[in-house]
Amino acid sequence: xxxxxxxxxxxxxxxxxxxxxxxxxxxxxxxxxxxxxxxxxxxxxxxxxxxxxxxxxxxxxxxxxxxxxxxxxxxxxxxxxxxxxxxxxxxxxxxxxxxxxxxxxxxxxxxxxxxxxxxxxxxxxxxxxxxxxxxxxxxxxxxxxxxxxxxxxxxxxxxxxxxxxxxxxxxxxxxxxxxxxxxxxxxxxxxxxxxxxxxxxxxxxxxxxxxxxxxxxxxxxxxxxxxxxxxxxxxxxxxxxxxxxxxxx
Amino acid sequence: xxxxxxxxxxxxxxxxxxxxxxxxxxxxxxxxxxxxxxxxxxxxxxxxxxxxxxxxxxxxxxxxxxxxxxxxxxxxxxxxxxxxxxxxxxxxxxxxxxxxxxxxxxxxxxxxxxxxxxxxxxxxxxxxxxxxxxxxxxxxxxxxxxxxxxxxxxxxxxxxxxxxxxxxxxxxxxxxxxxxxxxxxxxxxxxxxxxxxxxxxxxxxxxxxxxxxxxxxxxxxxxxxxxxxxxxxxxxxxxxxx
Numbered sequence: 428x429x430x431x432x433x434x435x436x437x438x439x440x441x442x443x444x445x446x447x448x449x450x451x452x453x454x455x456x457x458x459x460x461x462x463x464x465x466x467x468x469x470x471x472x473x474x475x476x477x478x479x480x481x482x483x484x485x486x487x488x489x490x491x492x493x494x495x496x497x498x499x500x501x502x503x504x505x506x507x508x509x510x511x512x513x514x515x516x517x518x519x520x521x522x523x524x525x526x527x528x529x530x531x532x533x534x535x536x537x538x539x540x541x542x543x544x545x546x547x548x549x550x551x552x553x554x555x556x557x558x559x560x561x562x563x564x565x566x567x568x569x570x571x572x573x574x575x576x577x578x579x580x581x582x583x584x585x586x587x588x589x590x591x592x593x594x595x596x597x598x599x600x601x602x603x604x605x606x607x608x609x610x611x612x613x614x615x616x617x618x619x620x621x622x623x624x625x626x627x628x629x630x631x632x633x634x635x636x637x638x639x640x641x642x643x644x645x646x647x648x649x650x651x652x653x654x655x656x657x658x659x660x661x662x663x664x665x666x667x668x669x670x671x672x673x674x675x676x
Numbered sequence: 677x678x679x680x681x682x683x684x685x686x687x688x689x690x691x692x693x694x695x696x697x698x699x700x701x702x703x704x705x706x707x708x709x710x711x712x713x714x715x716x717x718x719x720x721x722x723x724x725x726x727x728x729x730x731x732x733x734x735x736x737x738x739x740x741x742x743x744x745x746x747x748x749x750x751x752x753x754x755x756x757x758x759x760x761x762x763x764x765x766x767x768x769x770x771x772x773x774x775x776x777x778x779x780x781x782x783x784x785x786x787x788x789x790x791x792x793x794x795x796x797x798x799x800x801x802x803x804x805x806x807x808x809x810x811x812x813x814x815x816x817x818x819x820x821x822x823x824x825x826x827x828x829x830x831x832x833x834x835x836x837x838x839x840x841x842x843x844x845x846x847x848x849x850x851x852x853x854x855x856x857x858x859x860x861x862x863x864x865x866x867x868x869x870x871x872x873x874x875x876x877x878x879x880x881x882x883x884x885x886x887x888x889x890x891x892x893x894x895x896x897x898x899x900x901x902x903x904x905x906x907x908x909x910x911x912x913x914x915x916x917x918x
Contacts, residue, residue, distance in 0.1 A: 429794045432791055439788075440780065440788050444779055444780070447780075512792065513752070514747065514752065515768050515769040515775050516769075516775060516792060516793070517750060517751050518792065584713070670753075671692070671693045674692030674753075675693065
């Protein structure tokens with residue numbers, strides 16, 4: 428119970444800190460995907476006439492991508508950045524990555540609300556199916572938590588991790604069909620894409636908003652398996668390393 | 677363990693991972709097959725007991741393991757060896773400005789740290805007490821902490837840390853900052869807390885402070901306790917080190 432209060436307090440701090448001294452505050456959450464979308468429209472939209480309703484297609488992928496990208500960027504340095512607290516208070520270190528995730532979920536929720544309103548003009552159909560976004564977000568969060576547990580704990584010992592992650596991320600972005608249709612890829616390229624775990628979550632989330640038919644059970648199962656395996660890996664590494672955090676930060 | 681023993685350490689050793697890597701880290705890792713980390717012992721065979729209501733000073737040169745010992749007592753560091761028994765609750769370790777968020781205002785820091793310390797949100801008195809004890813004005817508390825002078829940071833940090841009622845108060849070299857008036861006030865407050873029966877663990881480089889607050893003391897050298905005894909004896913030993 429006490430830990431929940433603590434995570435709440437830390438998450439609140441993260442949310443306040445993120446947009447401190449910025450003019451439009453939370454709306455950056457939506458502006459950022461929107462700016463990317465503008466770039467996409469100018470460069471790609473005409474290239475992919477095969478995509479039905481390109482704006483909805485690209486935006487629905489982008490909001491999920493930015494959730495993942497924001498949470499990993501914020502959380503990768505969370506243990507190193509919380510050195511002062513870790514050295515003076517007996518708080519389980521796992522509270523720090525969790526609170527980054529909670530803060531970003533709050534941000535994602537606001538983005539989602541704006542997205543759902545704005546997409547009215549771009550042909551989103553409102554139905555009960557949109558509620559599937561809740562389990563989808565939960566699975567993606569579990570996956571993201573696994574990633575940030577892994578990255579934030581390794582980053583304590585090898586600060587190169589955050590630098591490497593800065594270059595891995597754009598690569599991940601481009602091998603995930605966000606700006607371009609999946610049909611563009613064939614053969615060997617398709618194999619690379621299918622090895623990319625984020626692909627499945629983006630496909631799932633986008634399917635809920637965009638496709639005429641609901642995501643298949645098989646896709647849900649893939650996402651659930653990937654999410655829990657990633658969480659398992661992250662939690663294992665984190666728990667092996669956490670006792671040595673204090674000596675290194 | 678005796679009923680009135682609050683903290684007991686039995687042959688406790690703590691070691692840290694030490695980074696072996698230089699600037700050519702990845703190259704070295706591959707070509708020289710050096711292990712990236714090795715273990716370094718910080719505390720060796722530490723044994724001592726602190727009774728309820730007793731105040732103990734910890735003296736030693738820079739790097740002798742004082743802060744590590746405090747963090748081990750507070751449960752922040754898990755020892756590799758030995759048995760630790762602690763029978764009470766801790767106030768957060770008082771180190772200068774630790775845990776304050778520079779971008780947040782004084783007020784925001786107070787409410788953040790109070791929730792992290794587990795003080796109930798409804799306890800609005802705690803906030804008032806902190807404000808009163810720190811003697812910082814409304815205006816100052818609304819400013820981000822990054823604009824504070826080091827004395828102001830110390831005032832805020834010290835006041836927040838004292839807000840939690842606990843059995844054990846750990847003080848790590850905080851009184852060296854802050855003006856004379858505030859130092860005297862802190863000393864008074866520490867004496868008052870001590871009179872209430874709280875155990876105080878006090879790290880300082882100034883034997884005067886230790887003599888004023890502590891009954892007993894230990895002297896650390898290179899991670900080992902070389903002397904134990906009354907505060908007076910240990911302070912004399914400590915002065916002889918230099």
